[in-house]
Amino acid sequence: MECGMAAYVIDASAAVRLAESGWRGGHDLLAPTLLRSQTLSSLHADTVAGRRADDDARGLLAAVDALNVRLLGDRVLRRTAWKVASELGWAETEAAEYVALARLHTDALVSDAPAQYPGADRLVRIAPVSELLDAPRG
Numbered sequence: 001m002e003c004g005m006a007a008y009v010i011d012a013s014a015a016v017r018l019a020e021s022g023w024r025g026g027h028d029l030l031a032p033t034l035l036r037s038q039t040l041s042s043l044h045a046d047t048v049a050g051r052r053a054d055d056d057a058r059g060l061l062a063a064v065d066a067l068n069v070r071l072l073g074d075r076v077l078r079r080t081a082w083k084v085a086s087e088l089g090w091a092e093t094e095a096a097e098y099v100a101l102a103r104l105h106t107d108a109l110v111s112d113a114p115a116q117y118p119g120a121d122r123l124v125r126i127a128p129v130s131e132l133l134d135a136p137r138g
Contacts, residue, residue, distance in 0.1 A: 008132065009102040010069065012038035013112035017129040019063035026135050030105055032081075032097035033073035039064050077101055088119045099124055 007028040010018065012035055043061050046052040052060075080100035085093045099120045102109040108127040111117065117126060 007106040009098055009106050009109045011098050011111045012042050014110045014129045015039055015064045017112050019060050021133055029069040030101055031069050031071055032101055033071045
């Protein structure tokens with residue numbers, strides 16, 4: 001990461017919003033490796049539910065893939081996610097991976113769906129997507 005540049009963890013909801021906006025950077029973005037699968041699943045679910053046209057969803061998927069996001073999934077992250085899930089009383093660990101990554105490496109976890117991280121604001125800062133969208137471009 002470049003010195004002085006803020007770093008953020010983004011989840012699938014934030015990645016889709018950034019892709020929809022045409023966001024082109026200004027901060028370092030990180031995510032657990034599961035971001036790709038969750039984004040694929042979310043966009044496919046949108047097409048099945050009729051919220052997006054198939055072509056639009058596929059275009060957004062390509063735009064998400066084009067975002068400069070460093071994907072991580074090492075042992076330290078998994079171990080920290082386990083601890084986060086235990087600490088917050090979560091049975092599942094997917095959301096904990098995002099919180100753990102933010103705890104280890106970044107200024108905040110950016111999400112368009114913060115309710116999926118109940119209690120995580122005790123461990124990390126949860127930021128709205130607008131924080132990235134409104135930030136000066138670097």
